[in-house]
Every structure is written in C-alpha cells, then in structure tokens.
Amino acid sequence: MNIGQASDASGVSAKMIRYYESVGLMPEAGRSASGYRVYGEADVHMLRFIRRSRDLGFALDDIRLLLGLWRDRSRPSAAVKDIAMKHIDDLTAKIAELQAMKRSLQHLAEACHGDARPDCPILDDLGGPGATEKACH
Amino acid sequence: MNIGQASDASGVSAKMIRYYESVGLMPEAGRSASGYRVYGEADVHMLRFIRRSRDLGFALDDIRLLLGLWRDRSRPSAAVKDIAMKHIDDLTAKIAELQAMKRSLQHLAEACHGDARPDCPILDDLGGPGATEKACH
DNA sequence: AATAAGGCTTCCCATGATGGGAAGGTCAAG
DNA sequence: CTTGACCTTCCCATCATGGGAAGCCTTATT
Numbered sequence: 113m114n115i116g117q118a119s120d121a122s123g124v125s126a127k128m129i130r131y132y133e134s135v136g137l138m139p140e141a142g143r144s145a146s147g148y149r150v151y152g153e154a155d156v157h158m159l160r161f162i163r164r165s166r167d168l169g170f171a172l173d174d175i176r177l178l179l180g181l182w183r184d185r186s187r188p189s190a191a192v193k194d195i196a197m198k199h200i201d202d203l204t205a206k207i208a209e210l211q212a213m214k215r216s217l218q219h220l221a222e223a224c225h226g227d228a229r230p231d232c233p234i235l236d237d238l239g240g241p242g243a244t245e246k247a248c249h
Numbered sequence: 250m251n252i253g254q255a256s257d258a259s260g261v262s263a264k265m266i267r268y269y270e271s272v273g274l275m276p277e278a279g280r281s282a283s284g285y286r287v288y289g290e291a292d293v294h295m296l297r298f299i300r301r302s303r304d305l306g307f308a309l310d311d312i313r314l315l316l317g318l319w320r321d322r323s324r325p326s327a328a329v330k331d332i333a334m335k336h337i338d339d340l341t342a343k344i345a346e347l348q349a350m351k352r353s354l355q356h357l358a359e360a361c362h363g364d365a366r367p368d369c370p371i372l373d374d375l376g377g378p379g380a381t382e383k384a385c386h
Numbered sequence: 387a388a389t390a391a392g393g394c395t396t397c398c399c400a401t402g403a404t405g406g407g408a409a410g411g412t413c414a415a416g
Numbered sequence: 417c418t419t420g421a422c423c424t425t426c427c428c429a430t431c432a433t434g435g436g437a438a439g440c441c442t443t444a445t446t
Contacts (some may be wrong), residue, residue, distance in 0.1 A: 168353060189361050189362060204351065206347055207347045208353065217340070224333070235329055
C-alpha cells in the first residue's frame with residue numbers, strides 16, 4: 113500500500129502521515145525499491161487510532177502516550193483514564209472560557225440596536241474604561 | 250511614555266505592542282531622539298481597546314475592522330453588530346465542537362473502571378473500527 | 387517505445403498570536 | 417563613571433496543518 117492508499121484508508125492526509133512519521137508518532141515506514149513509503153493494515157490501524165484521538169481533541173503528545181498504552185497489553189486502565197480525565201478538564205476549561213466570551217458579547221450585542229445610527233454599546237464597551245462584564249449576573 | 254509604561258498602562262505586553270505596530274494594527278509610534286518608541290494617552294486607549302477585543306476572542310483582522318469603526322464616529326451600529334454576531338456564531342460553533350468531544354470522552358471515561366486491570370474501553374474505542382459516538386444518544 | 391497523467395519524494399514557506407532570548411544601544415541613580 | 421534597568425532589532429519556537437515547487441516513478445494510452 114502506498115501513502116495515498118493509506119491516506120484514503122485511514123482518513124489521514126498523506127502530508128500528515130509523513131509529518132507523524134517525522135515527529136516519531138508513526139514508526140518509519142518501509143520503502144519500496146524506488147523509495148516510496150509502504151504501509152500495511154497495522155499502519156492503517158494506527159493511523160485511524162491517531163485520527164480518532166485527534167477528533168477527540170487530544171494533542172500529539174497525549175497521543176504518543178496513548179499509543180504507548182495501546183501497545184502495552186498489560187497497562188493499567190487507570191493510566192489511560194488519567195489522560196482522558198485531564199483532557200476532559202482542559203476541554204471544560206476551554207469551553208467555560210469561550211462561553212464567558214460569548215455571554216459578554218451577547219449582552220453587548222443585545223444592547224446594540226444594529227441599525228444606521230452610530231451609537232453602539234459594543235464599541236463603547238471596547239473603548240471604555242471598565243471591565244467587559246460590568247456588574248453583570 | 251515609553252513602551253514599558255504603555256504596556257503597564259494597557260495590559261498589553263511590550264512584545265505585542267511592537268507586533269501590533271508591525272502588522273499595522275497600531276500606527277507607527279513616535280520615536281524619541283534615541284529611537285525609543287513614545288506613546289500618549291490615545292495610544293494606551295487604543296491598546297486597551299485591542300486588549301479587550303482580544304479578551305472577547307476577536308481575531309486581529311476583526312479588531313482591525315472594529316478599530317476602523319471605532320474611529321469613524323458616523324459608522325452605522327449595524328456594521329459593528331454584524332462583526333459581533335459573526336463572532337458569536339464562531340464561538341457557538343467552537344463551543345459545540347468542544348462539547349461534542351467532551352461528551353464522547355466522558356462516555357468512554359465512565360465506562361473505564363480506571364484501576365490496575367488492563368481492559369480499557371477508551372483504548373478499545375480509539376483502536377476500534379466504529380465511530381466515536383457508537384449508537385449513542 | 388514514447389508520452390502523458392498522476393502519484394510519490396524532499397524541501398521550504400505560511401498560518402495566528404504569543405513568548406524567549408541574544409546582541410547591543412540608552413538612561414537614570416548612585 | 418559604573419551599574420542595572422530599559423529599550424532596540426532580529427531570529428527562533430510554538431501547534432497542527434496545508435500549499436507549492438522541482439524532480440523522480442509508475443501506469444496507461446497512444
């Protein structure tokens with residue numbers, strides 16, 4: 113299997129497959145006589161693992177750890193759960209941050225009539241002296 | 250006022266002040282005889298505007314637009330609100346994406362006993378053939 | 387057999403916003 | 417006049433991904 117086929121089979125772009133190899137996430141691929149990378153089913157399986165992990169938002173460093181645990185048939189499941197729980201915490205924090213932005217912005221947008229008149233509470237707030245969330249909730 | 254004082258007064262790092270100048274977000278600062286950047290109150294005001302906009306998650310390109318509208322005393326408030334609403338949409342989409350990740354991960358983590366035993370639904374899912382959200386909700 | 391199309395290789399560059407750090411000039415207090 | 421704090425510019429790193437060029441390889445069609 114060439115890299116294009118491995119890409120199609122795994123959903124990981126050829127560009128990224130080479131990158132994952134270059135950063136040691138994937139082992140060095142075998143090569144054909146002419147220098148083409150050659151992949152097998154196990155490689156596609158690993159690429160899918162990486163892709164699913166990325167879809168869940170894991171960073172490549174986390175995936176490196178997860179791949180190690182995946183290969184180690186005797187790992188304690190607690191080790192995996194730890195990584196997952198930390199990531200859940202990160203996601204929770206990020207979500208809260210974005211929600212705070214959204215809330216502030218929605219308050220401002222509600223106060224802005226959004227027509228041809230020039231007065232605009234949004235700009236007043238951005239340019240104003242106070243905090244974004246002025247004595248709100 | 251030197252860059253350090255402007256930084257303290259605005260909450261924007263000196264590094265970023267220079268960067269904002271280099272990308273045309275801030276006008277070129279005046280210089281002292283010895284080449285130091287010199288700032289006034291209006292500059293600090295603008296820097297604070299940028300900082301608050303960043304805190305609300307606006308990209309620098311959006312801030313460029315917002316600054317233009319800020320300066321234009323006769324802008325229609327609708328123009329500002331448009332930018333804000335688009336950003337709210339972006340935030341909403343991003344939040345939904347992260348929440349989907351979190352939900353999937355939480356389901357998997359709940360199913361994982363997280364002890365010394367090696368069997369782990371999280372790794373089973375990552376390595377498995379199906380979709381992350383298997384026939385779930 | 388020659389040729390064209392398309393896949394593969396490596397290498398460099400760009401993103402967005404930020405920080406780190408080096409090498410060297412400047413200012414103010416002692 | 418020295419010392420330390422501040423300023424300058426320039427380069428590099430992040431994180432994961434894509435774009436594109438130059439050149440080689442393979443396959444299919446004339």
